[in-house]
Amino acid sequence: MSRDEVDRTLARLRDEKERISTALLELEVHQGYQLLEGAALDGETLRVQSEVRAGMASLWGLFDLYGRALGAAEDLRARHPKPGQAQLTELTRLLAGPSVELPVTEVPLERRTLLSVPSGEKLTLRAAVERMTPLYEEVAQAVAALDTVWSALLSRLAEVEAERRAAEDLLHSLGGAEPELDRLRAELDAVAALVRGDPMALARGDRADTGRLDVIRTGLAEVRRGLEEAERVRDGFADRLRGVAAVLDLLRGTEAEARRLRDEVLAKIASPVLPDLPDMSASLADRLAAVGRPGQGAAAARGGGWTDLAARVADLEKAANGALERARETAGVIRGLLDRREELRGRLEAYRVKAARLGHAEDAELARIYDRARGMLWTSPCDLRKATVTLSEYQQAINARAKGTNR
Known part of the structure; x- marks a missing residue:
């Protein structure tokens, strides 16, 4: 190399060394690398830790040897501002030749002789970088995967x-x-x-x-x-019980109303199909009494039973609300039979008014059907099915006469 070539090469290699050093230091401060350092590991992660440590040791070792060879060239150039041929030859060897001597490794048994002396491998600076590159990539990938x-x-x-x-x-x-x-x-x-x-x-x-x-x-x-939920029960225990008691009061009233309606239907409607009467208030009241008996909250606090008590209160609330809803539905079904009778009565009177408006107030046939329907609807027990058929007959007769009048 000429003196200018030596100087350009030294400048390039100094920059290269700085970039390699920065990359290695950044790798060491990476979160994944820091997680590995000092951690007591085992299994697969211990294997990764061992490989990363070995790889970093090799990288720093190669980098140190690389730096020594480059440093030797820098020292030689600094001592000779105007290097002669001998110095340029040595600088060329250091910068481009096999100037990086690796540590002596043990020669494999099959390659030994009685007088053999193990010798280390020598690399150029470029070859040293080429050897560090895959090592760095392997370590970086392992650290990144571990970090993720x-x-x-x-x-x-x-x-x-x-x-x-x-x-x-x-x-x-x-x-x-x-x-x-x-x-x-x-x-x-x-x-x-x-x-x-x-x-x-x-x-x-x-x-x-x-x-x-x-x-x-x-x-x-x-x-x-x-x-x-247990905490809410503990904090609002009395209010929750009062809430359940209020629902049970409504339930008892609804059950009583269903019984009253049933008795009325049995008296006023012939052969009604009725649902079973709701009868849950008594058993739910017993459950409420068991949950709310004196000292229950204190016992739960002493025995750590608030969680169990919370579940019992929640179940009781659900059961009480469900029973009230079903009781109201049952009462509505029973009441519907009485409402049906009232509906038929209303329709009968509406048809009678319609007949009179059409000029058939004195129609004997219509009067006969009307009297028969009215007798059914105002007699207890009322046969709703027959009354519905008779009312339909009355409606059809009026409609037939209306068509005749229109023609």
Whole structure:
């Protein structure tokens, strides 16, 4: 090389060295690399850690040897502002020749002789960079893959642990025990140990498998909702019981109304098809008495039974509201038979007025049908089916006469 070529090459290699150094330092401060450092790992993640450490050691080792060779060239050039042929030859060897000597490695047994001396491999600066490049890519890819998986798992783990703490705080406030929370806590501890000790065991390709954490989180959320309901029961226990009692009062009134309507229907309607009478108020009142007996709230507080009590109150509220709805439906069905009679009465009178308006007030046949229908509808018990048929006959007769009048 000429002096200018040496100087241009030195400038290029200094820039190259700076860029390599920056890349290696950035890799070491990468979050995935930092996660590996100092972590007590096992399984697949331990293997990744070992490979990354070995790869980084090789990279820094090669880079150090690369820097030494480049440094030797820089020192030689600095000592000789006007290098002669000997110095240029040496600079050429350092910058373009095999100036990077790798550590001596043990010669394989099959290549040894009795007097053989192990010797190290020598590389050019360019060959050293070419050897560092795939090493760097392998380490960077391993670190990036680990970071993707581990970060996702740690993020989801933090969410699940927050859900667990929320449930634990509620349980502490309520007192007592929650077996399902204990089971989920043990399951979470096992998965958390795996996340922190061998996250790659939970990798599916280049993505994290958060399935187990998701199942635990769903279970914890369900437990938390149950505990929140228990807390609401505890805080509004008396009001909840008064609410159920009010619904039962309405239920008793509706059941009594259904019985009264049934008796009236049996007296006024012939052969009615009636639904079974609602009769739930007594049994629900017994359940309310059991839940609301004196000292029940205090016993729940002492024994940690607010969760169970919450479930019982919620079931009782649901049962009471459902019974009231069904009782109202039954009363409506029974009342419908009486309403049907009143509807038929109204229609009969409307048809009579229509007949008179058409000039058939003295029509003997119409009067005979009318009297027969009226006798059915105003006689107890009333045969609704026959009354409906007779009313239809009366309507048809009036319509026939109306058509005749129109013609």
